[in-house]
Amino acid sequence: MNVLKMPYKAILKMLDSKAQENDYQMYMNQIDSESHHNKEHMRIQKIWNESENARKFDQINVLDDWKAVRSRIRKTMSAGTERMSLTLILSRIAAVMILAIGLGFVFYKVLTSQKVQTVKVYTYRAERTVEEVYMPDGSVINLNIGSSLTYRDDFNHSGRDVVLEGEGLFDVVPGHKLPFRVFTGETVIEVTGTIFSVYEKEGVVKVAVIDGTVKLSSVDDSNTQLQISRNQSGYMLPNKELKIKDGIDANNLSWKTRLLIFDETPLDSALIDIAHYFRRNLAIESDISEKVTAEFENQPLNEILDELEQVSGLVFDTTGGSLTVKR
Amino acid sequence: MKNNINKEITSLRSGDISAYESLFRQYYAALVLFAAKYVSDIDLAREIVQDFFVRLYEKRVSISIDVSIKSYLYRSVYNSCINYLNQRNIHEKHASNIRLESVMEEDVENEIMTIDLQQKIFEIIEELPLKCRQIFKMNRFEGLKNEEIARMLNLSKRTVETQISKALKILRTRLSGYEM
Numbered sequence: 001m002n003v004l005k006m007p008y009k010a011i012l013k014m015l016d017s018k019a020q021e022n023d024y025q026m027y028m029n030q031i032d033s034e035s036h037h038n039k040e041h042m043r044i045q046k047i048w049n050e051s052e053n054a055r056k057f058d059q060i061n062v063l064d065d066w067k068a069v070r071s072r073i074r075k076t077m078s079a080g081t082e083r084m085s086l087t088l089i090l091s092r093i094a095a096v097m098i099l100a101i102g103l104g105f106v107f108y109k110v111l112t113s114q115k116v117q118t119v120k121v122y123t124y125r126a127e128r129t130v131e132e133v134y135m136p137d138g139s140v141i142n143l144n145i146g147s148s149l150t151y152r153d154d155f156n157h158s159g160r161d162v163v164l165e166g167e168g169l170f171d172v173v174p175g176h177k178l179p180f181r182v183f184t185g186e187t188v189i190e191v192t193g194t195i196f197s198v199y200e201k202e203g204v205v206k207v208a209v210i211d212g213t214v215k216l217s218s219v220d221d222s223n224t225q226l227q228i229s230r231n232q233s234g235y236m237l238p239n240k241e242l243k244i245k246d247g248i249d250a251n252n253l254s255w256k257t258r259l260l261i262f263d264e265t266p267l268d269s270a271l272i273d274i275a276h277y278f279r280r281n282l283a284i285e286s287d288i289s290e291k292v293t294a295e296f297e298n299q300p301l302n303e304i305l306d307e308l309e310q311v312s313g314l315v316f317d318t319t320g321g322s323l324t325v326k327r
Numbered sequence: 328m329k330n331n332i333n334k335e336i337t338s339l340r341s342g343d344i345s346a347y348e349s350l351f352r353q354y355y356a357a358l359v360l361f362a363a364k365y366v367s368d369i370d371l372a373r374e375i376v377q378d379f380f381v382r383l384y385e386k387r388v389s390i391s392i393d394v395s396i397k398s399y400l401y402r403s404v405y406n407s408c409i410n411y412l413n414q415r416n417i418h419e420k421h422a423s424n425i426r427l428e429s430v431m432e433e434d435v436e437n438e439i440m441t442i443d444l445q446q447k448i449f450e451i452i453e454e455l456p457l458k459c460r461q462i463f464k465m466n467r468f469e470g471l472k473n474e475e476i477a478r479m480l481n482l483s484k485r486t487v488e489t490q491i492s493k494a495l496k497i498l499r500t501r502l503s504g505y506e507m
Contacts, residue, residue: 003503008492016473043507047498050445055468057449059369060356065377066348072381073344122341136342136388153341156388 004040011041015048073134120153126166130256135162137176142169144199144255146279167199169256183219187236190215199252205236208248216242251277258298267292267312274304275323286314286327335396339387351380354397357446358404364438365408375407401439444505451501455494462487463494 124133126143133141133149136156143149147166155161160176164184172180172191182189184200189207191214199206207216209228216234217225226242228234235243250261251273260277262270267290275282278301290312296304301323305316317324338346355376362372383390383403392399452460452467462480465471466487473491477484 003500006499008496009488012488012492012495044495044499046444046507047448047502048495050441051448051452051463051467051495051498053441054445054449054452056360057356057446058464058468060359060373062352062355065355065373066351069351069377069380070344070348072377073384120337122343132344134342134344134384136340138385153337 004037006037006040006044008044011044012048015045074132121150122153123148123150125149135160137180138173139180140171142171142256144168164200167255169253185236186219186240188217188219188222190217204238207234208232208252209234218242249273260294260296260304262292262294264291264293266290267308267314271323271325274301278323280318280321280323283322283324285325288312288314288325290314336392339383339396342384342387347384350396354400355380357442358400360442360445361401361438362404362408365405366411371411372408375411376404379404379407401435405435444502444507447502447505448498451498452494455497459490459494459497462490466491 124131124143125148126145128145130145131143133143135141135151137160139160141149141162144167147164147168149165149168150163151161156178160178160180162180162182164182170180170182170191180191182191185205187205191212205216207214207226207228209230209232213227213229215225215227216236217223218236218240220240224242226234226236226244228244231246231248233245233248235245237243250263254260254273254277260270260273262273266288268284268288270292271282271284271288274280280301292308292311294307296307301318305318308314309316313327315326317326335350339350358376358379359369359372362375363369366372366375394402452463455463462476465476465479466473471479473484473487476482477487480487
């Protein structure tokens, strides 16, 4: 739409109501008395008047208010789980650690398991920080850095299936008629309402349950299921063998809790946890027999290694994205 | 347009928090000003609209929206205000009902259109060139006279007037597709 040419400076004088008689005359000389000019004058006048009222938008801090709303959403979504201390996590909720490969295959299978319709697929990836994903059923999933989560837009209608690549902490809403299933690597984890973390890497699946029960099975063979209960860890090895053992690792959820705990832990095991937490490849080039008892909360790698160097006499090298241990 | 409507509602249902944030950013301020018309208090209006956005996220899967998301948001906030006023009236037995009764459907529509126009104007002002924006805001938002603005910015009065008429012209041009 073309906008009529109008004498804006003259109009402004009228609008500012400081117009003198001769200003008014000058203005009238500049516009003709046709109705479209009058209408245009009315429009400009309206914009002028409303621009004063637009000031109200300047007084509302949308960003701050969004933060308030977002934190209330977080609270209601995690109601009943609250902010958890590590002890609480370890004693009250179910944690599942999974280690696996072979994503592409399962991904394809899950997402195409129903007739091709106009199904939209959502993928979330935690690029630089741990991300929280709020699911349509109210479940909350924390994704570790470098991990991704995929689900279809009919999630919560025809099923509650997600595909995980990497590591995640799942807070699944209980009492739902549809089971919540995590597809990762070559496995399926089925839960009916619990919190669990998942980690998949390099052919091994590890499941550690702290409370409640989850079922672990191969995607190819759902008849062979491993039922993992409170304070147990289950594994699927690269040859697809399923194994179970009592107990769980204290540092399963370090990436989420930012807490590394070692209690008379062999130093080489501790270094495996530290390397995993900081996403480093670990190379141990010396025999290690020491044990370590320590807690590190939200500390950078160099600080932790400085402390370990002092008590162990070992030398750590962190160049090139690796963690190399020498004596 | 229909596709757009579906897209907004689908992304609301998906639970994608960043999509929800964009929805919030787009409508929140306008909804607060809209609510403030009825409850006559900006902080109360903020509270009502924030409560609404928290509730909406919680029940996003179960709600049925058969109008545009915009109509849905305004309608819901309007209802929240009416509920609030009704409840307050129960507590304050002698409070008059005049405000509620005088709210006609048409008034609501006009109110939405006015706030919508103000928001568009505000967004355009925010995108004006720096000097132009500063001068225009000093005049319209702070109520300063052109002479005062000229003195404060060490400019001639003529320059101030030129910048203001430039701003007004940009506003008019950018709002050319807008029904007024």
